[in-house]
Amino acid sequence: MSEALHWHRRRFLQSAAALPWLGSLALAQDQGGEGGPARIVREYQPRNLEYPFASLDQPITPTRLFYVRNHFPEPALDASTWRLKVEGAVEKPLELDLASLKQLPRVERVVTLECAGNGRLFLTPTERGVQWDTGAIGTAQWSGVSLGSVLDLAKVKPPAVEVVLEGADAGEVRSDPRSPGKIAFARSLPLGKARAPEVLLAYGMNGEPLPAAHGFPLRAVVGGWYGMASIKWLTRILVVEQPFQGFYQSLDYTYWERQNGLPTLKPITAMQVKSAIARPARGEVVAAGSKYVVRGAAWAGESAVARVELSTDGGKSWQPVKLSSKPEPFVWTLWTHEWLVPRVPGTASLMVRATDAQGRTQPMQRDPDRRNYVITHVVPTEVQIR
Ligand SMILES: Nc1nc2c(c(=O)[nH]1)N[C@H]1C(S)=C(S)[C@@H](COP(=O)(O)O)O[C@H]1N2
Ligand SMILES: [Mo]
Numbered sequence: 001m002s003e004a005l006h007w008h009r010r011r012f013l014q015s016a017a018a019l020p021w022l023g024s025l026a027l028a029q030d031q032g033g034e035g036g037p038a039r040i041v042r043e044y045q046p047r048n049l050e051y052p053f054a055s056l057d058q059p060i061t062p063t064r065l066f067y068v069r070n071h072f073p074e075p076a077l078d079a080s081t082w083r084l085k086v087e088g089a090v091e092k093p094l095e096l097d098l099a100s101l102k103q104l105p106r107v108e109r110v111v112t113l114e115c116a117g118n119g120r121l122f123l124t125p126t127e128r129g130v131q132w133d134t135g136a137i138g139t140a141q142w143s144g145v146s147l148g149s150v151l152d153l154a155k156v157k158p159p160a161v162e163v164v165l166e167g168a169d170a171g172e173v174r175s176d177p178r179s180p181g182k183i184a185f186a187r188s189l190p191l192g193k194a195r196a197p198e199v200l201l202a203y204g205m206n207g208e209p210l211p212a213a214h215g216f217p218l219r220a221v222v223g224g225w226y227g228m229a230s231i232k233w234l235t236r237i238l239v240v241e242q243p244f245q246g247f248y249q250s251l252d253y254t255y256w257e258r259q260n261g262l263p264t265l266k267p268i269t270a271m272q273v274k275s276a277i278a279r280p281a282r283g284e285v286v287a288a289g290s291k292y293v294v295r296g297a298a299w300a301g302e303s304a305v306a307r308v309e310l311s312t313d314g315g316k317s318w319q320p321v322k323l324s325s326k327p328e329p330f331v332w333t334l335w336t337h338e339w340l341v342p343r344v345p346g347t348a349s350l351m352v353r354a355t356d357a358q359g360r361t362q363p364m365q366r367d368p369d370r371r372n373y374v375i376t377h378v379v380p381t382e383v384q385i386r
Contacts, residue, residue, distance in 0.1 A: 037055035039051060039052065039064075046071060047070050048068060049213075050133060053133065059334055060140065060141060060206060061138035063140070063208065067137065067138050068213045073169065074213060075169045076212065077233055084097075084101065084236070085237070087236070088238040089160040089241050090154040090155055090160075092153070094154050096150075098203065098218070101203070102203070106144070107197075108143045109141070109198065109200060110140070110330075111198065112299050112330065113140075114136065114137040115132060116227065116373040117372065118134065118135075118137055118375060119132060119133070119134060119276075120372060123375065127371070127372035134276045134278075139331060140206050141206050142202040142221045143203065143207075144218070147194050148194070154239070156191065159241045161190065161191060162189065162190055162191060163188060164239075164240055164244045165229075167233045168184070168235045169185050171183070173247065183246075186246050186248065187231060187244075187249055187253075189222065189229065193222070193269075199222050199223065201220055202218070215232025224329060225269050226253075226271055226374070228248060249267050255369060257369070270302050272360070273301070273360050273376065274300075275297065275299075275362065276296050277381045278295050278297065279293075279295050280350070282382060284383050286384070287341060287386065288341060288345050288386060290341050292341050293336050294338075294339050295336045295337075297334050297335065298327070300327070300357070302329050303356040303358055303360075305354050305355075306356055306357045306359075309353055311350065311353075313349070321336065322335060323335050342385060345386050346385050348385055349382055350381040351379075351380050353378050362377065362378055365377055
């Protein structure tokens with residue numbers, strides 16, 4: 001399929017009139033079936049599945065290939081008994097069922113989710129956590145309501161500073177640092193971000209009801225932030241007057257920020273600018289003297305991608321690649337580059353780097369203050385030329 005067609009499909013998807021097309025999307029997903037690309041199992045229990053990044057060929061990730069990141073066993077929720085509680089610093093505490101949520105204005109948005117641990121496989125020495133390659137990322141068309149509309153319904157009281165989102169899944173973290181017994185998966189958002197238009201409570205994904213693995217019946221989708229903020233199996237929204245200091249907010253999913261010479265732990269929030277090569281894959285054999293279409297994606301969280309450059313000579317020289325769509329915040333942009341493969345057999349080292357609209361470029365070196373998260377440094381893709 002041509003890049004131009006992808007672009008049209010994408011534009012099409014962003015309009016509310018995309019519904020007829022979504023039927024063919026479901027069809028396209030089924031075609032993957034036998035022999036097609038499949039997710040890579042990183043962990044069986046709880047289920048952690050990686051998107052096969054080399055299969056990237058359209059901006060919307062097929063649901064059957066979308067990565068799954070679970071900390072605890074997936075809860076099986078019954079939509080008829082499920083309720084969403086909204087409480088804490090609000091004038092009108094709520095208990096909403098799915099039908100009353102669906103009465104609120106429907107919002108649709110294409111948003112890219114990336115796990116903060118994506119690319120952990122590239123860290124030396126090895127860091128704790130799921131050993132993701134490049135595919136703990138995906139883009140879907142999410143449908144639901146804005147979190148802001150639910151907060152307005154409950155009427156947030158002025159001293160409130162944050163909104164805690166809590167999932168129905170729970171468990172005990174037994175490795176150090178241990179959790180205080182059984183805890184639910186929960187994260188908070190400052191009120192400003194919680195009210196932003198890119199923050200949804202989604203009941204639909206790519207035109208279908210949200211699948212169980214992705215948080216049925218309702219999940220948060222926090223555009224521009226790493227995936228840990230997008231709470232699945234959402235059952236409670238707690239409005240608080242002090243910053244939340246939960247396990248996944250203060251102990252895990254944190255990085256060191258240096259303030260006046262003192263390293264301080266900060267919660268991981270906004271996605272940083274990053275790009276990745278989908279094809280060729282690491283170790284792929286490419287034909288000497290051929291034209292090879294190198295392809296991949298670039299994204300920049302709340303910012304937009306401004307520039308993507310590729311090197312096919314191990315970082316000595318860089319050329320701009322062709323973007324298949326106009327970069328926007330919250331969604332990745334696909335890119336291609338026609339590479340004239342050298343005639344001489346051997347190896348080649350390909351690298352890609354992106355720069356965002358604020359002028360921030362992916363670093364060449366890993367910053368250890370990021371601990372086991374936010375892996376955005378440039379990683380070479382070595383290929384064989386034969
Ligand atoms: N309730 C709950 N929400 C969760 C998680 C979880 O384990 N439990 N994992 C988070 C993390 S770390 C990521 S990256 C995203 C992944 O969403 P996905 O599984 O739909 O791809 O969900 C987030 N929301
Ligand atoms: Mo994640």
